[in-house]
Amino acid sequence: MTFLYKTATSLMRTLPAETAHRTTIKALKAGLGPMTAKKPDPILATNVGGLALTNPVGLAPGFDKDAEVPDAMLGAGFGFVECGTVTPRPQGGNPRPRLFRLPEDKAVINRMGFNNSGLDIFRKRLERRRENGGIVGANLGANKDSDDRVADYVTGLSALWGLADYFTINISSPNTPGLRDLQAADAMDDLLGRIQEARAELTGDNPSTPIFLKVAPDLRLDQVERITQQARTYGMNAIIVSNTTIDRPESLKSAHKDEGGGLSGAPLFKKSTRMLKEFAAAADGRIDLIGVGGISSGGEAYAKIRAGAKAVQLYSALVYAGPGLVMDIRSDLARRLKADGFNSIEEASAA
Numbered sequence: 001m002t003f004l005y006k007t008a009t010s011l012m013r014t015l016p017a018e019t020a021h022r023t024t025i026k027a028l029k030a031g032l033g034p035m036t037a038k039k040p041d042p043i044l045a046t047n048v049g050g051l052a053l054t055n056p057v058g059l060a061p062g063f064d065k066d067a068e069v070p071d072a073m074l075g076a077g078f079g080f081v082e083c084g085t086v087t088p089r090p091q092g093g094n095p096r097p098r099l100f101r102l103p104e105d106k107a108v109i110n111r112m113g114f115n116n117s118g119l120d121i122f123r124k125r126l127e128r129r130r131e132n133g134g135i136v137g138a139n140l141g142a143n144k145d146s147d148d149r150v151a152d153y154v155t156g157l158s159a160l161w162g163l164a165d166y167f168t169i170n171i172s173s174p175n176t177p178g179l180r181d182l183q184a185a186d187a188m189d190d191l192l193g194r195i196q197e198a199r200a201e202l203t204g205d206n207p208s209t210p211i212f213l214k215v216a217p218d219l220r221l222d223q224v225e226r227i228t229q230q231a232r233t234y235g236m237n238a239i240i241v242s243n244t245t246i247d248r249p250e251s252l253k254s255a256h257k258d259e260g261g262g263l264s265g266a267p268l269f270k271k272s273t274r275m276l277k278e279f280a281a282a283a284d285g286r287i288d289l290i291g292v293g294g295i296s297s298g299g300e301a302y303a304k305i306r307a308g309a310k311a312v313q314l315y316s317a318l319v320y321a322g323p324g325l326v327m328d329i330r331s332d333l334a335r336r337l338k339a340d341g342f343n344s345i346e347e348a349s350a351a
């Protein structure tokens, strides 16, 4: 079976990147994904921002923008799956080509621009799977042509409340012009204030659904401190560090290195992990962190945890390694935790 998936992943690399992605989603929808009956090692259990996970390795958003295959990806061994980014109205995104593989760099550049089918379809899909169990999050964004982008996040929250196990407020995609300006102090006060109000109404007397904030890796230290403080003030439950970078490191070799958009995969690892450490110092244990960016092995997942994350996510490495990677990361991570004498992810993250 492993051989089959490896062959399929190599074949996929001969197709244009976006066609390969669409083909993969169709295959997963048809039930052709890997299914692992294996329960995670108990040492991998973690709690992040109020979410209890049986293993800390999550699927980052962008892979399943329209919530088509969350159960297949949970079946592949991910401890949680974040669908989206979803915007209130469907939108086509940027013109193609807009997704590029950088094989020599084990990286990806994308300028998809929040192409997605919109909230109605997303909601129906979550409704259909609601009894299936597993942790599925919804990553919320704003329409490119929206007059009130903050209202778009509130619309997403209200439409999906009760159907997602957590929400992520994505203000860090580089591909919707002006979106990352929502990371500025005043804009964040407005955004997080309105989300807090909406959340209080939606929650009533029930336990609230966790809400996370996803940030860019291209931030200054003073912004890190201020964003951490604001996230806490407005009751965010965790910060996800990070989205793709607009930087282009000198080391890039591949033909597509100068394409516009966000860079992810191996060349993002160092930068996003450094940023995670800065957030960990600013948070000082008062708000949880999820580490994302360039993870393709158990060693890298472990490095994010040692940098202060209580869970991790990945996407780009799947393009090169295929879905069997998740199980390898899980077992390597468990081995590393034990080898260093830790009893839990939480212990390793706080050490």
Ligand SMILES: Cc1cc2nc3c(=O)[nH]c(=O)nc-3n(C[C@H](O)[C@H](O)[C@H](O)COP(=O)(O)O)c2cc1C
Pocket: 060, 061, 062, 063, 065, 084, 085, 099, 108, 110, 112, 114, 139, 170, 173, 214, 242, 243, 244, 264, 265, 266, 268, 292, 293, 294, 295, 313, 314, 315, 316, 317
């Ligand atoms: C093709 C592609 C599409 C993405 N789309 C989204 C998205 O819609 N929303 C989001 O928050 N992040 C999106 N991301 C960013 C990833 O979720 C992740 O933060 C980033 O790629 C770093 O992780 P990685 O190096 O493991 O890929 C996308 C990434 C890629 C490669």
